[in-house]
Amino acid sequence: MTSDKSKLGFYLLLAPLLLWLVVLIILPHIGLFFVSISEKVGVREYETGLGNYAVFFNEPLYWRTFARTAIMSISTTALTLILGFPIAYYIAKMTRGRTKTTLFLMCLIPFWVSELVRTFGWMILLRETGIISNALQSIGLISGPVEFLYNDAAIMVGLVYTSILFMIVPLVTTLDSLDDSMIEAGYDLGGNGVSILREIIIPHAMPGIVSGCIVVFMLSLGNYLTPILLGGKDSLWFTGLIYTQFITRFNWELGSAFGFLLLALSSGIVFLGLKLSRQTLTETMGR
Amino acid sequence: MIPTVPQSNVLKWSYRAYVTLFFVYLALPLSVVCAFAFNDSVFPSLPWEGFTMAWFFGDEAPFIGVFHERSILRSIGTSAFVAIWVAGLAVFVGTCNAFLFVRHNFRGRGFLYILMLLPLIIPGVILGISILVFSSTVANTLEDATGLWFDGLRPGLILVILGQFSFITTFATLVISARLQKFDLSLEEAALNLGATKWGAVRQVTLPFLLPAIVGAGVVSILMSFENFNTTLMLVGSDSPLTITMFDKLKHGSTPVLNAVSLLLIICSAGLGLISLLFQRGKS
Structure with missing residues (x-):
């Protein structure tokens, strides 16, 4: 009797999960794939084929934008790691008690604020009539207004800013669990700062580094706001192409193919990152 | 590098300077967004024209404040x-x-x-x-x-x-x-x-x-x-x-009314975030 009842309970719990995953995740992606391999031959007439993918590889604008997006996302990830690691280390190891909580909270606050607001802030700072241009003029470093917006450096600054918190949080968590006595032992055994960093701290922080890098890479690759607003009209970002195909050109078949390529790239890099560091998705994300 | 192991002062201070610089970088965009919500000018940029609350409460064009801008109020509701x-x-x-x-x-x-x-x-x-x-x-x-x-x-x-x-x-x-x-x-x-x-x-x-x-x-x-x-x-x-x-x-370029909305958003989301953190910490 009780087993029947708990079986019913089990299915009742399973139902929402399956409904969510099947209707909103699995079926839409299968649908996206089928649309991406159909070519329009007439009004509401379609043929199956790889034509949309061929268009992507034959048009330099498309695959160059794709490569550019990938390379800039990888550079953003690397830059975020290099800039974020010392901060995470400082919060985890150099501070105690209330200072630590305060610094950690100060890192979290910008993450709660909408990305749009953060990007807006950078626009005010970087534009021709903006703060940085004016500040440099008043010091006398430049003679006239300079436009800092609408270039790749501006995109990178914005991308690092929006994603650095996702690097710092997992790093602080893993570094926190490293016992200080390990580092002291390293010094006692004659190690110097560099060798201790390489032999003790980085291996211990590896899970945090991997999950931080994966999240930052994903966020940069899938970002739309920052490249479009900070990069201006000519900024080429792959999500921008997808948006154009779907909403402006109404070419859903090509847009779906683009979407699938982006999905393949992001899952490929995530898979590679997990394999190289010998971790699983469950360990990295499910915390 | 940990506090219990002595380090040279130069290293210690440059590390601290870097951390300070980082927090300035974090705070800078949000602070300018907030500051320009009070600028008495139709563009969210320099020069500073004086302090005003018009971007919150103003109801005369071009100074239409958040609380009188229909499209923004409607989208907040949505x-x-x-x-x-x-x-x-x-x-x-x-x-x-x-x-x-x-x-x-x-x-x-x-x-x-x-x-x-x-x-x-x-x-x-x-x-x-x-x-x-x-x-x-x-x-x-x-x-x-x-x-x-x-x-x-x-x-x-x-x-x-x-x-x-x-x-x-x-x-x-x-x-x-x-x-x-x-x-x-x-x-x-x-x-x-x-x-x-x-x-x-x-x-x-x-x-x-x-x-x-x-x-x-x-x-x-x-x-x-x-x-x-x-x-x-x-x-x-x-x-x-x-x-x-x-x-x-x-x-399309806009008036500082966007700064005013952003300021309200920053206050609300930071407040909500802090409350949820305190709530979780207090109970566990």
């Missing part, structure tokens, strides 16, 4: 409507998922768990277009078959809610599962021994224990829904949520 639905659905499904994954051991559990995590690694734009394509296909098929209209499956608020729900649920599940794992099962057994029914024990013992996580997950869901852009952009119809309205205004 965002709130979407956020409440998303948070409600995500917390409900997240709680069910937490019980399923923590309490039950079944075939395919590991596989389903990985599937549950997938929305985290799918870019938001892709989630948006896949749901858009799928719902349009379903709508076309149904309309061809029945001759009726299915507007709910066309871009609009229902799709925005479903799109945001599809990945926010993962976060809700993770937050609630983490707390359920800490629950001592013997408490529930004690309730059963004292004559409670299974459901009664869950409702009176387990759910109160989970409450901080449920509230936390709800707040996080509301924040994420409010600030979501990528998925929403692909699914939005004629009623646009706040982020979409702000994006349109930003692209």
Whole structure:
């Protein structure tokens, strides 16, 4: 009797999960794939084929934008790691008690604020009539207004800013669990700062580094706001192409193919990152 | 480098200088957004023309404040409507998922768990277009078959809610599962021994224990829904949520009324975030 009842309970719990995953995740992606391999031959007439993918590889604008997006996302990830690691280390190891909580909270606050607001802030700072241009003029470093917006450096600054918190949080968590006595032992055994960093701290922080890098890479690759607003009209970002195909050109078949390529790239890099560091998705994300 | 091991002063101070510089970098964009909400000029840029509250309360063109700008007020309402639905659905499904994954051991559990995590690694734009394509296909098929209209499956608020729900649920599940794992099962057994029914024990013992996580997950869901852009952009119809309205205004250049909205958003989201953190910390 009780087993029947708990079986019913089990299915009742399973139902929402399956409904969510099947209707909103699995079926839409299968649908996206089928649309991406159909070519329009007439009004509401379609043929199956790889034509949309061929268009992507034959048009330099498309695959160059794709490569550019990938390379800039990888550079953003690397830059975020290099800039974020010392901060995470400082919060985890150099501070105690209330200072630590305060610094950690100060890192979290910008993450709660909408990305749009953060990007807006950078626009005010970087534009021709903006703060940085004016500040440099008043010091006398430049003679006239300079436009800092609408270039790749501006995109990178914005991308690092929006994603650095996702690097710092997992790093602080893993570094926190490293016992200080390990580092002291390293010094006692004659190690110097560099060798201790390489032999003790980085291996211990590896899970945090991997999950931080994966999240930052994903966020940069899938970002739309920052490249479009900070990069201006000519900024080429792959999500921008997808948006154009779907909403402006109404070419859903090509847009779906683009979407699938982006999905393949992001899952490929995530898979590679997990394999190289010998971790699983469950360990990295499910915390 | 740790405090107990002595280091040269130069190193120590340059490290501190770097950390300070980093926090300036973090605070800079948000502070300028807030500061220019009070600039008495129609552009959110220098020169500084003096202090004004017109971007909040003004009702004369061109100084139309937040509280008199119809399009912004309407989109705040839309965002709130979407956020409440998303948070409600995500917390409900997240709680069910937490019980399923923590309490039950079944075939395919590991596989389903990985599937549950997938929305985290799918870019938001892709989630948006896949749901858009799928719902349009379903709508076309149904309309061809029945001759009726299915507007709910066309871009609009229902799709925005479903799109945001599809990945926010993962976060809700993770937050609630983490707390359920800490629950001592013997408490529930004690309730059963004292004559409670299974459901009664869950409702009176387990759910109160989970409450901080449920509230936390709800707040996080509301924040994420409010600030979501990528998925929403692909699914939005004629009623646009706040982020979409702000994006349109930003692209075409706008008055500091946007700074005023942003300032209100910063205050609300930082406040909500701090409250949820304190709430979770206080209970655990």
